[in-house]
Amino acid sequence: METEEQVKVEEDVKLETADIQPNQTIYINNLYEKISKKKLVEQLYALFSKYGQILEIVACKSHKMRGQAFIVFNDIISASNSLREMNGFKFLDKPMRIQYCKTKSDAVSKIDGTYSKRERDQDREEKKKSNKKQDRKPTRTTTGAPGSMAGAASLQPRDAPPNKNLFVENLPDRTDNLMLQMLFGQFEGFKEVHMVETKKGIAFVEFEDENRAGFAMTNLQHFKITPDKPMVISFAAQ
Numbered sequence: 001m002e003t004e005e006q007v008k009v010e011e012d013v014k015l016e017t018a019d020i021q022p023n024q025t026i027y028i029n030n031l032y033e034k035i036s037k038k039k040l041v042e043q044l045y046a047l048f049s050k051y052g053q054i055l056e057i058v059a060c061k062s063h064k065m066r067g068q069a070f071i072v073f074n075d076i077i078s079a080s081n082s083l084r085e086m087n088g089f090k091f092l093d094k095p096m097r098i099q100y101c102k103t104k105s106d107a108v109s110k111i112d113g114t115y116s117k118r119e120r121d122q123d124r125e126e127k128k129k130s131n132k133k134q135d136r137k138p139t140r141t142t143t144g145a146p147g148s149m150a151g152a153a154s155l156q157p158r159d160a161p162p163n164k165n166l167f168v169e170n171l172p173d174r175t176d177n178l179m180l181q182m183l184f185g186q187f188e189g190f191k192e193v194h195m196v197e198t199k200k201g202i203a204f205v206e207f208e209d210e211n212r213a214g215f216a217m218t219n220l221q222h223f224k225i226t227p228d229k230p231m232v233i234s235f236a237a238q
Contacts, residue, residue, distance in 0.1 A: 026070070030067060030097040031094065048071055053074035086098060158237070164206060170201060170229055170232045171201045171203060180193045187219070217235070
């Protein structure tokens with residue numbers, strides 16, 4: 001059931017977006033401000049990537065842009081679904097205000113061919129500077145990376161009897177309690193998350209019963225918190 005605060009947010013956004021055409025980019029404000037830019041982008045990706053492919057997330061920590069972000073989807077349908085379902089959703093105890101972006105993002109301009117020559121030149125210049133910096137750094141060869149990627153790709157859910165506890169693995173190292181609470185907390189019956197401090201990449205999630213745990217597992221199986229790490233979920237061994 002929606003709170004009065006969430007309903008007010010939705011009504012305000014409807015008024016603000018009356019003259020804005022639906023597009024691939026959504027604008028979010030009223031975000032929690034006391035969080036690092038890196039954490040904000042990670043948690044927004046975790047929340048919104050279920051609606052479709054995300055091309056870009058832009059979040060600024062300047063005083064003027066604090067508490068705001070832009071999410072660019074690959075298509076309008078994904079952006080529209082996320083706006084409809086997440087507008088007013090409480091993120092760190094603050095209901096998000098979401099609307100379509102008034103201007104086209106650079107990521108979309110590059111796809112549809114309207115990206116200007118001046119912008120391309122700026123990008124090319126920035127790329128040159130970046131390459132020069134990379135050239136100054138000593139190169140290092142890495143061993144074992146292909147094997148580790150193959151191991152992650154072949155990881156499969158473990159065979160265990162259904163119960164109310166889920167075992168989650170193949171998580172990115174930077175995954176934290178809050179991120180998993182927001183993901184699994186969308187499902188009825190969620191109780192709590194237990195991160196394993198002594199070993200990165202795994203966690204336990206508890207639900208009220210095995211049916212609710214199974215429903216969450218089915219819906220989040222192979223969900224990618226980051227593009228290269230699909231989470232693998234099993235019932236926890238008893």
